[in-house]
Amino acid sequence: MTTPTLIDRFKTGLWYENPGLVQLLGLCPLLAVTSTFVNGLGLGVATLSVLIVSNALVSLTRRWIRREIRIPIYVLIIASLVTCTELIFKAWFPALDRSLGIFIPLIVTNCAIVARAEIFASRNPVGTSIIDGLVMGTGFALLLMAIGAFRELVAMGWLLAVLPPGAFFSLALAIALKNVIDTRRRERKGDGLPHRNRLLNR
């Protein structure tokens, strides 16, 4: 098996295995805070930073951690990082912190983060784990921003977009759009998408 290049990794995180679009992880914050672009950006950046550092720490400690206690350790690491992020937001971005409210502390429960710790960081060296965190976090953050921007724009003419149902419609549209693009590309190229599933979790 060849080692994936950096570009391959970015393609994976941003498109083929986007945590929100494909793996459908972290939907609760995704649906709840994306009423505006700025909220999407704020939560996206917060999740991205937690994901990078948690991947790094999980990877650094992977040799000392027995399988039986790995989950409590992930929870400890992720919860501490989220608490730090919350404090940093309160100190430097108070307005954003008020508008995101409880969703900053709720990053702890974002399964995208624990999934990357378990699937990737606990089996890979620090460098690659950090890149994985960066790539997956960016994929998630971009999706949050895209949906936030879309809902904010549409809400000017159609109020439902900022209400909770609008979040479901927007995500459904985004997933449908991705599938259409993938199908088109597959038809053009003949068979199968490159990298698809091959990079999965390795």
Next chain:
Amino acid sequence: MADTPVLKSGITLAVIAAICTALVASTYQLTHERIAANEQAWLEQSLQPALSGLFFDSGVSESRVTIPAPHGLPGSEDAVIYRVYSGDTPVAALFVVSARDGYAGAIRFLIGIDIDGAVTGVHVLSHRETPGLGDRIESSKSEWVKQFDGRSLIDPQTSGWKIKRDGGEFDQLTGASVTPRAVIKAIRETLSYFDANRDTVFAAPPDGQDETSE
């Protein structure tokens, strides 16, 4: 023999927990002064909305007085009161109180009361209530807190200071009853405190110069 892995796991957990605690503690050290300053700024921005319609003197933040616990107001921490004067005549007081019996954690809010004991405004400063349900106590999310404006201890009588479901006079929030109960109780307690301590509240000297250092 069988103990060794357990012991090892225990030690690993303890070490990682200690490292994580150190990380959180040092971030707290780095940020707590800024956070306190931000909260103070947010509080002072919120004074005006909680005084709806009343003449607002720019000197309100200097009229601050901190009442150490226990004080009979809602919340177990020190209570902060701002006084509003028109010339030398007391006009209203603003109470920063916290309700501990919310759905999740303390709800910190500002209650403005005019000299006659009527509410001038309620403004939620921070809370951890459920998004979409309890968080509608925020004035930016719904008009719910507006229903207290102009109300006092005699309007309604004590038995009416409840949500409608409990036989009171105030609207509940659909899907959340713990949060409104906590808020209503805290407002009523603050009104009673003000009623009983009106003169002390306005006579107390403002916090000394050492308070401005924060």
